[in-house]
Amino acid sequence: MILRHPVLYIILAFAAIMVWLPLHGNNVSLREDLILVAIAVILASNLNLMIGYTGYVNFGHIVFYGLGGYIGLYLAAEKGWNLVLAALLAGVGVSLFALVLGLGILRLRGAYFALATIGILVAVQSFVANFDPWGRSTGLYVSFDAYEKLGGARHALWVTYFLVIAVMALSMILSLGIKMSKFGLGLFAIREDEGAAVVLGVNTTVYKAIIYSVSAFLPAVAGALMFYKNGMIDPSIAFEFMLSLEGIVMLMLGGKGTVIGAALGGGLYEKLRSYLLTSPKLSNFHLVIAGGLLLVVVLFAPGGLIGWLYKAVPRSRKVLE
């Protein structure tokens, strides 16, 4: 079923291009740009599972990324674990945390849930900033020889890049798979009318907790890879509220609820942001522009870019998910 879906091949082609572009001519600075694009796509795609599919706004999605980074870095750098194993364990650990947390806070509906996610972000951040094994507010560092296991620092950067691209492709395939499944249909029912979904026999509590937990897995893995690559982590960069919010902007820009839209929004926004941040005149105004963009999308084009495409070319609805 999913094998016949055109979007699957779009995803694979996209990932292949992302791999090929920097390899061609060994372009290191392009690679560093593209890894940020990939991270943005990962965050937006997984956030989409909550906001776009289930209709629950998660303002604290970055908690998963940051916690994954901490667990991954702790295991890989301090305990000397294999990076892939450490990243996977970070994903599993954070998913379990999200599952337990989700069973509690997902009893809240709508905006109350959104507020609770802000509370969780602040609580987790202040816990980590006081947690001794994770270096409190100074955070953790990767010593240079930890990269030896991946064939030296230069090689390690390429390895982490390919792994992040793989996580990006998996994020998009996961979104597609859920969208095509019965489980996804249940989520859409919750989004449209939670009361009616209950009446129709959707076990909403379990569905919501599962999707919350699933949306935590790949961001946590990506966090482990990314912070390992960067060589350091501290509470303020791991749990950056702004990045959490920019994830929402990306998703709304591309079109919430669609696989391609989340990726498109993530990629475009990241490009825009790096352009604004490096432009000497506009760097101070990147928040203003991002805010203005979000406002325009929310007020005038709630379907985002993909929603606009659906309207302009109705046939695209059948091909693009």
Place this chain on the structure above:
Amino acid sequence: MSGIFASMIDGLLIGAVYGLAAMGLSLIWGVMDVINLTHGATIALGMFGMYILFSAFPVNAYLLLIPIIAAGLLLGLLIYWISVHWVIDRPQLASLLSTFAVNMMIIGIGTAIWSTSPYNVNFTLPGITVGAYTFTGNHMAAASAAVIIALALELFLYRTRMGKAIRAVADNREAAELMGVSSTMVLALAFAIGISLAASSGALVSTLFPFTILSGASYQMKSFVVTVLAGLGRPFGALVAGVLLGLLEGAVTPFIAVSWIPLIEFGLFVVVLVLFPRGIFGRATA
């Protein structure tokens, strides 16, 4: 022992200011079911408003509250028109995101103007000394101002025709419209009052602590905690809950590092949200 006591009194006084901020959030939430995410940015604007006014007119800082309240009302109307008016009948997600977008823009502009370095309002009222402890005049004046503004709002809501209209719209917008209440005007006014309360609480905070353009965020968080503790009832309940939160902060500060306080507050916040949803989901009733 008297150390805790002094710290709790300080907490109580600051708590009144938290309560004032939360009243603004609670009023908007209760009347139009919009969670105003420009709250924190407005609090920060109140702080800088006080800073600018006090630099220009170095009189008693608490007198400057009056122009700040007026400016807050105008700003509130503007924000209502930009971000809420168009999405008031859409699902809550829309207003959550649109007010958030305006928040980003305010913070962005503020950062461009004032950067994120700390400012302070250099104004001190004489304090009262009891034994080894001094209660600063600013704390007492700020708390009194907060209580006076809260009382004025209470009188407005329960003793005037316009206040009655606001409560009617909060109860049932359709029914109120059928009775001839112009709901757009009422919603805009309630939003403006909410923003003005946030700005004035920011102005009060600026006379107590140094602040940056980002400071509003932590007071916004506290307002959420307070609003959830109080439920969406009478805004006066928010003032009481604010004082309770201040007392709690005052009571724990002597024992643990300040960096743990957010964890306690937001742990409490999430627990209250989850354990007492009935108290929270109860609609505003007058």
